[in-house]
Amino acid sequence: MGRFFSFFYVSLVVFLQISSVAHAQTIKPKLQTAFQQFITDPSLESGLASFSVLNAKTGELVFEGNSKIGLPTASTLKVITSITALELLGPNYTFPTHLYYTGEIDSLGVLHGDIIIEGSGDPTLGSDRYPEHSSNVLLNTWKESIKKLGIKQINGKIIADDHLSNGFDVPGTWTWTDIGNYYGAGFSALNWKENKLGANFEPTKIGQTANLISTNADSSFQLINEVTTGAAGSGDQVYAYSAPYAHVIYFRGSYGLDLKKTIEYSMPDPAAKLIYDLSASLWQDSIQVLDALKTFKTLQDENPNYQIPKQKNLILTVQSPKLIDIIHWFNQKSINLYGEAILKVIGKISANKMESQEAANMMAKFWQNKLKIPISMMKVYDGSGLSPQNRVTSIAMAKIMQYARTRPWFTDFYKGLPTINGTAMKSGTITATLGYTGYQKAADSQEYTFSLLVNNYQGSSSTMRQNMFKLLNSLK
Template sequence: MKYLTTLVFGLLLFTHAALAQGLAQKIENAFEAFEREPNMKYGIASITVLNGNTGEVMYAKNEGTGLATASTMKAITTATAYSIMGSNYKYETSLRYSGTIDGAGVLNGNVIIQGTGDPSLGSENFDETKPEDILAQWVAAIKRAGIKKINGSVIGDDILFNGHMAPSGWTWIDMGQYYGSGVSSLNWRENKFKIILSGKGRVGDPAPLQRTDPDKPYLKIINEVTIGKPGTGDRVYAFSAPYSSFIVLRGTYASDLNKQIEISVPDGALDAAWSLQAALEKEGVSVEEPANTAFLMKSEGETIPLETTLLDRYFSPTLSQICYWFMKRSINLYGEALLKTAALQEGSEPETSEATDWEKEFWSELIGEGEGALKIKDGSGLSPESRVTTMAMAKILLHAKKQNWFGSYYENMPTYNNMKMKSGTIGGVLGYTGYHTAPDGTPLVFSFLINNHMGGSQPMRLKMFKMLDALK
């Protein structure tokens, strides 16, 4: 009987090993075929597939070569945020005032919106973060305090992250677009807004700016967009920089197009302060001075008074809820806010360069890979300077699989090609990283990156999906 049991156990081990070898060979064959694709003639591809239970390398090729990640970087940033803050973490934004309120309801001081980095404040993605509801809550709190007039101004306190910044690796062409919005410790409506253009007229004529949504009277918008040929779509680009008071619009807007275009706000904290001031004045509460921010005041040698009184406390959705939209919609702003918040909580400076240095050290120690395998330049992957190896990325996902927050992390991963994985796309770069279960029940962790491919992104995605089908 003992001999029979040993024999059966041995056969099971042999069968499992044979299946594992068969899967590895299948992946190898598919990857080698992918490398021979004409679109990869001048490119490079890297893949790492790990056993999700043991960490054993099932297959890897070019796994030690650092490649641009595009938005697959968000899988790393999310794991970082979960590790430091936990899935139930909430940001707090407080509404305060300085000075005193006299008997006539006049505030001789300022109303202050004190931010701690919440990237979802005023976002349309959540029921509880709608901008009109938050503004109504703040106006009501100000009125409850008996304030009928403000002799000072509404100030956005964005000083925790040292102001509104875009990572140094971001490009000029990206920063003015909605996906290139910079981050501060006070963000508002994801630091973006809509422009509505008209394509009525002849090709080559100016495309008039009809309005913005919401209104932005404090910004000067220089519109140089012209009407494009039918079928050419949206080729409009916005050019602005942090703290800019004007935005330049260039490009073409097709004559048959009917689309609202989103662009970034140069200063989200100032936009939040201006929005609250407008809401107050609409409700009959006058504000004497223009909206301002703590960072802009600092540049003038001024500071917010230390003595303030609390009016209202607002709490964000949980980190898990924020990361759902961060992963699903690949919102770059969220990545930068999460990275800075995690770094700050661990005692690092919230500057992007300091935060990424801390993050590289954090993960290098946990996964046993050198810092050269994690040349991280931002939290979102928008920087073309970031370089990460697929081995390092796969090991981070393997580490996440063993944590008590993994269920939330896994659920927030998008699904593509019937596989749980985060995608990434930027000029000449495509990537997928995530989890899958092999036909024999083996859990797999993988990272697959390509750089400098030829041709369009969509045909290459389909080729990548075909290669990843080898894991099924």
């Protein structure tokens, strides 16, 4: 009986190997034909496509077309940032935010000192995507913890300690058109409400100024509205123009006649907004703050020798959601802020380097060491893909995606990928660039890992997407 099963097992293995080889011989010409049709389409006459396909079970190369040519990634870069972080930090990593007080509390409940919030870069602080981490919940938690100490008045400051990132930081390779908008919100050690604000417009006559009717920005900002009313169906073409610490924000573009949408734009100083909101929450319970609301950055601007007091008392520590839960929304909704927060942690633990370019270099070096991917195949400048200067090869991206399949956290990572065209994959879109990377299970149960990047295509993005889906359908 033992000999029979041994013979059966060996025969089964041989059969599967032969079947795999036979399938590879079948799929390769199929992909070759599909890719050739794809790259000879007039839409790519002046463009370029890079396509890599791996056997997901063995990691063997199934097909490559221009696989070693670096192209802009757009948001497909997010999977590389995600996988790197999961590998280095683990899926249960959290960002702590500490609440402290300095000085003494007298018998009347007066704090003769400051309240300090110290951030470590939690990108979810105050985000409504996590009910237990929403702004209302956190503000109430902080307020109640202060009240439990018997504090009824603060004879000092509320300080937002954002020293970890030296204030509010935006990658230098991001464009002026992007950084004023919600998707171009930069990074702070104290991010707040995903670093975005909202504005509501009321359309008038086509071509005339659309009225700015409300915003949740405070009165310290000068909002200049140059938005016109667009034709019905023209949608949201509104762009905000500002920069870190700006006090003037321009709204330009057009707002469709039939549009009903809140326009989201980036906060110029999230840490300052956080302590403003905390102060307002304390005032609701008659807890007065007699001194100023200051960020560490502004205190150092006023006095370069200023340092946060070493003697401070911990009131409360709030932990972010787990990294795997942050990565879920990072990939599902392509939140660029999350990528920059994660990248900076990667840089910090790798070489104590939190500047975006340095941290991105660390990420590339990690994969050079881990998978022997040459640095020339991963020239990256941020963690989210918003930089148009990023250049990654499809084979590098596919190999990293394939590596993820071998890790214990892969199932949760996979669940976080959007389902597009019936496939679990991450998309990426910036000007004249589209990309998809993911996993495909074919009808015959073969499984593939793939990356497809396209740059400088002509025509509409919707038409190019359909062409890309047609090519990827060859894997089904």
